[in-house]
Amino acid sequence: MKTVRNGSRRDFLRQSFAGAALLCASGGAEALAAVEPVAAKSGAAGAKSRVVVAHDELLRGADLKVDSGRMLALLDRAMQAMLGQDHPLEAWKSLASPGETVSLKVNTLGGRGISTNVLLVAAICERLQQAGVRASDIIVWDRDSNELERAGFHLAMGGERVQCYGTDRVGYEENLAAWGSVGSRLSKILTQRSSALINVPVLKDHDGAGVTIALKNMYGVIHNPNKYHPDGCNPYVADLNMLPEIRNRMRLTICDATTAIYEGGPGYKPEHCWNANSLLVSQDPVALDHTGWQMIERKRAEKGLKTLEAEKRAPHYIATAADDEHRLGTNDPKRIAIVEA
Amino acid sequence: MFCGLEVQEIARNQAGSPLDRRSFLKCALASGAALGGGAALELAGVAQPAAGTGSGAASGTQDDARFTVEAKFYQKLAERKIKCKLCPRECTVGDKERGYCGVRENRGGVYYTLVHSRVCAAHIDPVEKKPLFHYLPGSIAFSLATAGCNVNCKFCQNWDISQSRPEQIPAEYIPPQRVAEIAKQYSCPTIAYTYSEPVIFSEFLMDAADAGHEAGVRSIVVSNGYMQEEALKTAYGKMDAVKIDLKSFSESYYRQVVTGQLKPVLNSLVTLRKMNKWTEIVYLVLPTLNDSDAEFRGLAQWVKANLGTDVPLHFTQFHPEYLLKNLPITPVPTLERAKAIADAEGLHYVYIGNVPGHPAQNTYCPKCGKMLVERVGFTASQMLIRKNSCPFCQHPIPGIWHA
Numbered sequence: 001m002k003t004v005r006n007g008s009r010r011d012f013l014r015q016s017f018a019g020a021a022l023l024c025a026s027g028g029a030e031a032l033a034a035v036e037p038v039a040a041k042s043g044a045a046g047a048k049s050r051v052v053v054a055h056d057e058l059l060r061g062a063d064l065k066v067d068s069g070r071m072l073a074l075l076d077r078a079m080q081a082m083l084g085q086d087h088p089l090e091a092w093k094s095l096a097s098p099g100e101t102v103s104l105k106v107n108t109l110g111g112r113g114i115s116t117n118v119l120l121v122a123a124i125c126e127r128l129q130q131a132g133v134r135a136s137d138i139i140v141w142d143r144d145s146n147e148l149e150r151a152g153f154h155l156a157m158g159g160e161r162v163q164c165y166g167t168d169r170v171g172y173e174e175n176l177a178a179w180g181s182v183g184s185r186l187s188k189i190l191t192q193r194s195s196a197l198i199n200v201p202v203l204k205d206h207d208g209a210g211v212t213i214a215l216k217n218m219y220g221v222i223h224n225p226n227k228y229h230p231d232g233c234n235p236y237v238a239d240l241n242m243l244p245e246i247r248n249r250m251r252l253t254i255c256d257a258t259t260a261i262y263e264g265g266p267g268y269k270p271e272h273c274w275n276a277n278s279l280l281v282s283q284d285p286v287a288l289d290h291t292g293w294q295m296i297e298r299k300r301a302e303k304g305l306k307t308l309e310a311e312k313r314a315p316h317y318i319a320t321a322a323d324d325e326h327r328l329g330t331n332d333p334k335r336i337a338i339v340e341a
Numbered sequence: 342m343f344c345g346l347e348v349q350e351i352a353r354n355q356a357g358s359p360l361d362r363r364s365f366l367k368c369a370l371a372s373g374a375a376l377g378g379g380a381a382l383e384l385a386g387v388a389q390p391a392a393g394t395g396s397g398a399a400s401g402t403q404d405d406a407r408f409t410v411e412a413k414f415y416q417k418l419a420e421r422k423i424k425c426k427l428c429p430r431e432c433t434v435g436d437k438e439r440g441y442c443g444v445r446e447n448r449g450g451v452y453y454t455l456v457h458s459r460v461c462a463a464h465i466d467p468v469e470k471k472p473l474f475h476y477l478p479g480s481i482a483f484s485l486a487t488a489g490c491n492v493n494c495k496f497c498q499n500w501d502i503s504q505s506r507p508e509q510i511p512a513e514y515i516p517p518q519r520v521a522e523i524a525k526q527y528s529c530p531t532i533a534y535t536y537s538e539p540v541i542f543s544e545f546l547m548d549a550a551d552a553g554h555e556a557g558v559r560s561i562v563v564s565n566g567y568m569q570e571e572a573l574k575t576a577y578g579k580m581d582a583v584k585i586d587l588k589s590f591s592e593s594y595y596r597q598v599v600t601g602q603l604k605p606v607l608n609s610l611v612t613l614r615k616m617n618k619w620t621e622i623v624y625l626v627l628p629t630l631n632d633s634d635a636e637f638r639g640l641a642q643w644v645k646a647n648l649g650t651d652v653p654l655h656f657t658q659f660h661p662e663y664l665l666k667n668l669p670i671t672p673v674p675t676l677e678r679a680k681a682i683a684d685a686e687g688l689h690y691v692y693i694g695n696v697p698g699h700p701a702q703n704t705y706c707p708k709c710g711k712m713l714v715e716r717v718g719f720t721a722s723q724m725l726i727r728k729n730s731c732p733f734c735q736h737p738i739p740g741i742w743h744a
Contacts, residue, residue, distance in 0.1 A: 109437055168508065178664060183495075207422070207438075208435075227441065229441065267437040267438065268436075269420070
C-alpha cells in the first residue's frame with residue numbers, strides 16, 4: 001500500500017517535469033507498471049487530506065478557448081501531484097485497472113457556459129485508455145442525454161467507443177437506496193455499469209446550497225434531487241454520499257475550475273463567471289469542497305460581494321459530511337494539505 | 342383507441358389500494374379479476390411501458406412541448422430567478438432549476454409546469470375509494486394523476502409516481518377536453534384528481550375542471566391541502582368536493598415524516614369551509630407516530646371548533662410502504678380508539694377506513710342512530726338518504742347525495 005506524501009511545490013514540479021519528459025520521450029505509450037492501490041484517503045489519525053490545485057495561466061489561447069494540449073498537461077500535473085507518481089500513467093494505473101468499468105460523472109446543468117469541460121473529459125479518457133482501460137469500458141454520464149449534448153458532448157451508446165449518455169437512456173433502479181434523510185433510486189449507470197466512479201464536477205456557486213462542487217454533484221445520480229434542496233441541502237448532501245453504492249465506487253474527484261462561477265449559480269451567468277484555469281483534485285471530497293468553497297469566497301470578496309455566510313447560504317453540508325456520523329472526509333484546514341501545481 | 346389509451350376492458354372492481362403504477366399494471370394484466378362493486382377502466386397505454394418496475398427510461402423528455410405550460414402561481418425575481426407561490430414552501434428557483442415538486446422548471450426566468458395534460462395514471466374508481474362518503478355515494482369517478490408531489494411523506498403508497506420527475510414516468514397526453522370526453526363516455530359523473538398530489542398540477546386540474554363542467558361532469562380533488570391561500574381559492578374553487586389528507590395534528594410530525602407544515606393545511610381547511618366547499622378529512626393513523634389520545638382529541642376539538650361537527654373524518658389504516666416499512670399495520674383497536682375519542686368530542690360522522698367490513702364504514706344518522714348508507718369495501722350497497730335527510734327521523738344529513 002503506497003501512501004501519498006505531502007510534497008512541496010519543488011517536489012511536485014520535479015515530478016511533473018520528469019513525467020512530462022517521459023511522456024515526450026515515449027510518445028505517451030510507456031510500458032505499463034503494476035497497479036498500485038491508492039491510500040490517501042482522509043480520516044486516518046494524523047493524516048492530512050491532499051487537495052491539489054493545479055493552475056495554468058496560459059491554459060487558454062488568444063481566443064480564450066482552452067487549449068487541449070495544455071489541458072492534458074494540466075491534468076497530468078494534477079494527477080502526479082495527487083498520487084505522488086513520477087509519471088501520469090502511473091497515477092492513472094493506481095486508480096483503475098484493465099477490465100474495470102470506469103464512469104465519469106460530469107455536471108452539465110449549466111449548458112456550454114458552465115458545465116464540465118469536454119476537453120478535460122477527453123484528457124481523462126485518453127489517460128484511462130493509456131492506463132489499460134478499454135474505451136468501451138469508460139462511460140461519461142449525467143442525468144440527462146439532452147443536457148450532455150447541450151454541454152458539448154457527443155452521445156455514444158454501444159460499439160467500441162467511449163460511452164456517453166444520460167440516465168434517461170437506462171433508467172433508475174426500482175428499489176430505493178436509503179441512508180439517513182435520503183431515500184432515492186440510483187442511476188443504473190452507477191449501479192450496473194460502473195465499478196469505479198470518478199467525479200468530475202464544476203466549481204460553482206449555488207443559490208440554495210451555497211456551493212456545488214464534488215459532494216453535491218451526486219445529486220445527478222438520483223431520481224429525486226428536487227426533494228433534497230431545502231435547508232441548504234443539509235444534511236441531504238452528506239447523507240446521499242454515505243450510500244454504499246456511491247461511496248464504494250468513488251475513486252477520485254477532478255473538479256473542473258477552468259471556468260467557475262462565484263455568484264448566481266448553478267445556472268450559467270456569464271457576468272459572474274471567471275476563468276480560473278484550474279483543476280482541483282482530491283480523494284477526499286469534503287476537503288476538496290472546503291477548498292473550492294474558499295476559492296469562491298475569495299473571488300466574491302475580490303468582487304465586493306458578501307460572504308455566503310452573510311448571505312445565509314453557507315454550505316453547512318460540508319461540515320455535516322465531516323462530522324462523526326458521516327466521516328466522509330475533513331473540513332478542518334489544519335488537516336488539509338493544499339498542494340499547488 | 343383514443344389519445345393513445347386503449348380501453349381494454351370495463352370490469353367490476355373492488356381494488357382496495359390507491360392506484361399506483363404498479364397496482365395499475367397488476368390490474369391491467371389481471372384482466373379477468375372481476376370483483377364486486379364500482380367500475381374500473383383499464384387503460385393500457387399509461388402504465389404498461391414501465392412494466393411495473395418503474396425503472397425503465399420513460400418515453401417522454403423534458404423538452405416535450407405538449408406538456409409545458411407557463412405556471413400560474415409564481416413571482417418573477419431578479420437574475421432570472423422566480424418564487425413559486427403555489428404552495429407554502431415558496432421555492433426560490435434559479436434558471437434551469439426545478440422546485441421541490443420536481444415538475445416545475447425555471448427556464449430563463451419564466452416558470453413552467455411540465456405536467457399539463459401529462460397523465461401517468463388513469464382509472465375509474467368508486468368515489469368511496471377517495472374516500473368521499475358524503476358525495477354521490479355509489480358513483481364512479483374518472484381518476485387521474487401526473488407525476489410529482491410538494492411533500493415527501495415517508496409512508497407514501499404511490500411514491501413511485503409522486504416522488505418522481507415527469508420525464509421518469511411513462512405518461513400519455515390527455516388534454517382537458519379529452520379528460521371530459523372520457524369521463525362522459527364511461528358515464529362518470531365526476532373527474533377525480535388524485536393518486537399523486539394535485540396541488541402540483543393545478544393548471545391542468547383547473548382546465549380539466551372547466552372542460553368537465555362544460556360537458557356536465559363535476560370535479561373532485563384528493564389533496565394534502567398544502568397550498569397557498571390564493572392558489573387554493575383559484576384552483577380548488579373550481580372543485581365540487583375536496584378530500585384533504587390531514588396527516589397529523591403535530592408540527593413535528595409534519596416536519597419529520599411529511600416534510601411539510603401543519604399550519605398551512607389547517608388554514609386550507611378553514612378556507613375551504615369559508616368557500617362552502619364540501620370537504621372530508623382523512624387521517625392516516627401510523628402506529629407510534631401519530632396515534633396518541635392527545636393528538637386524536639386535539640384534532641377532534643380543532644375540527645369541531647373550526648369546521649363544525651358535520652365534517653366527515655376518516656381514520657384510516659396504515660400499511661407499510663416506502664420509507665416506513667419497519668412499522669406494523671395499524672391495529673384496528675387503535676382506529677376504534679381514535680373514533681371513540683372523536684365521537685366523544687361531538688363529531689357526527691367519524692369513519693374507519695381501509696378495514697373492509699368494519700361497521701364504522703357505514704353512515705349513521707346522528708339523531709336516531711339508524712344506518713343510512715351501508716358500505717362494503719368501496720361499494721355503497723345501500724343508500725337510504727332522501728332529500729338530504731334521514732328517512733326515519735328527517736334529520737338533515739350534510740353532503741352532496743344526489744346528482
